[in-house]
Amino acid sequence: MILPKFDYKKAEDIAQAIALYKGARGRACYLAGGTDLVPLVKLRLSTPKAMIDLKGIEQLNTILRKGNSLIVGANVTLFALKKHAAVKDYFPALYESLDATSCETLQMRGTIGGNLLQNTRCLLYNKSLDWRTARGFCYKMGGETCNVVPYAVACFSNYCSDNALSLLSLGASLKLAGLEGERKIKLDKLFSRDGRNPFTLKPGEILTEIHIPLKRSTGAYEKLRVRNAIDYPLLGVAVSIKEGKGRVCVGGIGPGPLVYDLKDVAGAALKDVAQQARQEAKPVANATLSASYRKKMVQVLTERAVKRALKEGK
Amino acid sequence: MKIINVSFEVNSEPVSLQVKPYETLLETLRERLDLIGAKEACGLGSCGACTVIVDGIPLRSCLVLTPEVNGASITTIEGLGKDGNLHPLQESFMEKGAVQCGFCTSGMIMTAKALLDRNKRPSKKEVVKTMSSNICRCTGYKKIIEAVLDAASKETSKA
Numbered sequence: 001m002i003l004p005k006f007d008y009k010k011a012e013d014i015a016q017a018i019a020l021y022k023g024a025r026g027r028a029c030y031l032a033g034g035t036d037l038v039p040l041v042k043l044r045l046s047t048p049k050a051m052i053d054l055k056g057i058e059q060l061n062t063i064l065r066k067g068n069s070l071i072v073g074a075n076v077t078l079f080a081l082k083k084h085a086a087v088k089d090y091f092p093a094l095y096e097s098l099d100a101t102s103c104e105t106l107q108m109r110g111t112i113g114g115n116l117l118q119n120t121r122c123l124l125y126n127k128s129l130d131w132r133t134a135r136g137f138c139y140k141m142g143g144e145t146c147n148v149v150p151y152a153v154a155c156f157s158n159y160c161s162d163n164a165l166s167l168l169s170l171g172a173s174l175k176l177a178g179l180e181g182e183r184k185i186k187l188d189k190l191f192s193r194d195g196r197n198p199f200t201l202k203p204g205e206i207l208t209e210i211h212i213p214l215k216r217s218t219g220a221y222e223k224l225r226v227r228n229a230i231d232y233p234l235l236g237v238a239v240s241i242k243e244g245k246g247r248v249c250v251g252g253i254g255p256g257p258l259v260y261d262l263k264d265v266a267g268a269a270l271k272d273v274a275q276q277a278r279q280e281a282k283p284v285a286n287a288t289l290s291a292s293y294r295k296k297m298v299q300v301l302t303e304r305a306v307k308r309a310l311k312e313g314k
Numbered sequence: 315m316k317i318i319n320v321s322f323e324v325n326s327e328p329v330s331l332q333v334k335p336y337e338t339l340l341e342t343l344r345e346r347l348d349l350i351g352a353k354e355a356c357g358l359g360s361c362g363a364c365t366v367i368v369d370g371i372p373l374r375s376c377l378v379l380t381p382e383v384n385g386a387s388i389t390t391i392e393g394l395g396k397d398g399n400l401h402p403l404q405e406s407f408m409e410k411g412a413v414q415c416g417f418c419t420s421g422m423i424m425t426a427k428a429l430l431d432r433n434k435r436p437s438k439k440e441v442v443k444t445m446s447s448n449i450c451r452c453t454g455y456k457k458i459i460e461a462v463l464d465a466a467s468k469e470t471s472k473a
Contacts, residue, residue: 007315038376104447105374105447109374179413230449
């Protein structure tokens with residue numbers, strides 16, 4: 001598959017990357033691992049005038065403990081993060097979701113920042129330009145309709161990051177650098193929950209750091225997939241429990257994750273949360289498994305993940 | 315589009331080229347350097363047939379832009395062994411019958427080599443996990459896994 005024409009620029013630091021973005025008048029993409037972006041460009045789903053390579057920025061490649069948090073640079077690869085001692089000890093849910101992401105070769109290339117900021121996916125969106133033109137453009141391609149759900153008023157594309165769910169369950173926050181300076185937001189605030197434009201990032205903003213509170217937790221990640229390797233979650237559930245309180249995050253269905261707090265980890269509360277998640281998840285026929293099966297599995301995987309997280313804690 | 319000068323090492327030989335900014339490493343290897351061992355199948359990073367080793371890390375060369383590997387050291391399947399002097403992995407793949415149509419084989423061997431370089435004696439579980447990065451449509455996975463384990467045992471008995 002041949003790439004369309006674009007310029008390639010390599011940034012040495014964040015200020016230079018932002019200056020390059022300004023120079024391209026907003027028609028540029030930031031490139032890290034490229035495992036999500038390059039296929040999108042090949043399918044003409046993204047048509048940048050320039051690619052700004054962030055891999056040369058040293059600051060984005062480090063993991064360090066500072067105060068009460070683990071600060072992970074956005075360009076740390078999934079594989080490097082998985083192998084970091086603190087992750088396995090403190091954040092078992094994150095360890096499991098990193099391990100479940102795609103396959104080892106892509107984990108060695110893909111970055112944690114890129115994994116969080118991957119675009120939402122749909123069976124009728126991630127297709128070649130010819131295919132999409134024949135079918136007619138949907139909301140996400142700038143059209144006036146949804147090709148999956150007739151008469152829908154919103155886009156139903158799925159946000160398929162495994163690690164966003166476990167990071168959300170751990171209460172992570174993000175540091176962003178943009179044209180108007182730096183800001184810090186809770187990870188939950190990253191999601192606009194609109195499939196057409198799934199993130200609240202401003203144009204030209206770069207995700208620089210992920211801050212995870214350094215508290216020991218027990219947790220688990222459950223992923224519904226058909227191949228067991230090189231596939232996106234058809235449903236993902238992450239659970240982390242700290243000091244008797246838990247948080248359940250359900251993703252892979254719809255443009256943003258669902259988040260539930262588990263006030264006590266007794267049986268009744270767990271059943272309530274699992275049922276509520278099942279009721280609120282709205283899968284449609286835009287993935288390789290049927291919507292009704294994915295909906296049923298929300299409850300099953302939520303219960304399974306919480307039970308496993310509790311068992312590990314004992 | 316500005317043409318970019320890049321220089322890197324391929325199979326221990328230095329290469330300097332002028333490339334288009336939107337050229338993938340796979341295109342450069344196959345079309346400019348005549349190294350046609352790495353194959354293009356899906357072109358989207360799913361299958362692993364284009365795997366080459368860049369600075370010790372196995373990469374899907376269809377997802378890497380050539381300007382990104384400026385200064386890197388690249389190993390392709392052509393750099394592993396020559397006729398009559400094959401790499402242990404290549405020998406094991408032949409002995410164990412791990413090659414059917416052969417299209418995925420170069421990617422499989424490069425993924426396996428990167429694994430054996432960082433872990434001399436992987437368990438079967440680790441081999442299965444790493445080799446699941448690549449797709450074989452003849453679905454001869456069992457023999458491929460046997461071949462990788464066989465190559466690992468040969469390497470360690472030699473050392």
